Amino acid sequence: MVDQIAPDLERFAVRPGPGVAALSAVLEDPANSLLGLDFDGTLSPIIDRPENAVIHPEGARALDRLSRRLGTVAIITGRPARAAVELGGLAQLAGAERMVVLGQYGAERWDGASGEFTIPPPPEGIAQVREAVTALVDEVGIPGVTIENKFRAIGIHWRTAADPQRATAALIERARAIAAEHDFGVEPGRSVLEIRPPGKDKGMALAELIAERGVRAQIFGGDDLGDLPAYDEVVRQRALGIPGLLIASASPEQNALLERADVVCHGPAEVATWLHLLADELDRRAA
Numbered sequence: 001m002v003d004q005i006a007p008d009l010e011r012f013a014v015r016p017g018p019g020v021a022a023l024s025a026v027l028e029d030p031a032n033s034l035l036g037l038d039f040d041g042t043l044s045p046i047i048d049r050p051e052n053a054v055i056h057p058e059g060a061r062a063l064d065r066l067s068r069r070l071g072t073v074a075i076i077t078g079r080p081a082r083a084a085v086e087l088g089g090l091a092q093l094a095g096a097e098r099m100v101v102l103g104q105y106g107a108e109r110w111d112g113a114s115g116e117f118t119i120p121p122p123p124e125g126i127a128q129v130r131e132a133v134t135a136l137v138d139e140v141g142i143p144g145v146t147i148e149n150k151f152r153a154i155g156i157h158w159r160t161a162a163d164p165q166r167a168t169a170a171l172i173e174r175a176r177a178i179a180a181e182h183d184f185g186v187e188p189g190r191s192v193l194e195i196r197p198p199g200k201d202k203g204m205a206l207a208e209l210i211a212e213r214g215v216r217a218q219i220f221g222g223d224d225l226g227d228l229p230a231y232d233e234v235v236r237q238r239a240l241g242i243p244g245l246l247i248a249s250a251s252p253e254q255n256a257l258l259e260r261a262d263v264v265c266h267g268p269a270e271v272a273t274w275l276h277l278l279a280d281e282l283d284r285r286a287a
């Protein structure tokens with residue numbers, strides 16, 4: 001039996017603070033612990049075309065290892081649940097039965113145990129929103145601006161725009177007006193503005209999963225503004241006695257999470273390295 005010694009905090013690069021106790025709690029009780037991760041920018045490197053995104057190969061390997069050790073591994077994403085499962089190859093992971101995907105900020109779900117998707121019907125008004133957004137993008141006419149149809153939401157992307165500054169100046173306020181007119185909300189992200197129905201966020205999605213699974217300790221990692229409600233939820237859960245560690249996947253595009261994080265990784269490759277460290281330590285303790 002291996003000694004249950006405290007984790008080497010220097011190796012895990014955990015800032016002094018509540019993340020330290022959370023890491024110990026996860027290592028001591030992995031079966032009742034949750035790992036929640038965002039998809040794009042945290043597991044999957046940011047690329048020009050959303051439909052070609054994949055999980056970093058080392059991230060996929062680490063997820064595979066962790067899904068055998070932790071009670072719950074959840075991908076909590078703005079992506080449709082089906083897209084995350086397919087792009088991430090999640091159904092093929094060894095511990096897939098312990099994985100959950102909460103897609104479209106918690107509106108959709110995939111359960112690895114049953115392989116079933118829960119996808120509510122598209123919200124009222126989405127066809128009109130799509131039409132108005134398409135007309136706006138056509139009228140603005142900036143090459144490289146693209147529309148992502150997420151069936152219950154629409155993403156306007158300008159990562160590949162010929163003139164990203166002109167694109168944001170021409171699009172953002174008018175896209176917000178379209179959202180307001182149809183009682184939709186907006187979700188700003190990395191070179192994207194999403195128009196989506198209100199009422200769900202990653203914090204709510206996380207809270208529901210914690211309650212459902214009886215989670216006793218957690219780790220959550222994200223990279224963008226849409227992850228902040230999950231950060232808030234981790235802080236709220238700490239006050240309720242559930243320790244939580246926050247990982248930020250840092251990028252030059254977004255620094256809103258950095259000061260709040262217990263661990264800062266530089267993009268999905270470093271997130272993957274950190275997840276492997278966690279898997280190594282869990283394997284060592286299980287040996």
Ligand SMILES: O=P(O)(O)OC[C@H]1O[C@H](O[C@H]2O[C@H](CO)[C@@H](O)[C@H](O)[C@H]2O)[C@H](O)[C@@H](O)[C@@H]1O
Pocket residue numbers: 038039040041044045046047048049050051053076077078079080148150155157159189190191192194224226
């Ligand atoms: O919650 P997430 O898993 O982080 O998803 C947020 C949005 O990510 C995607 O867009 C981002 O990644 C693309 C691929 O790397 C990139 O081209 C784009 O610029 C990024 O904003 C995705 O397309 C959206 O649907 C997600 O809501």
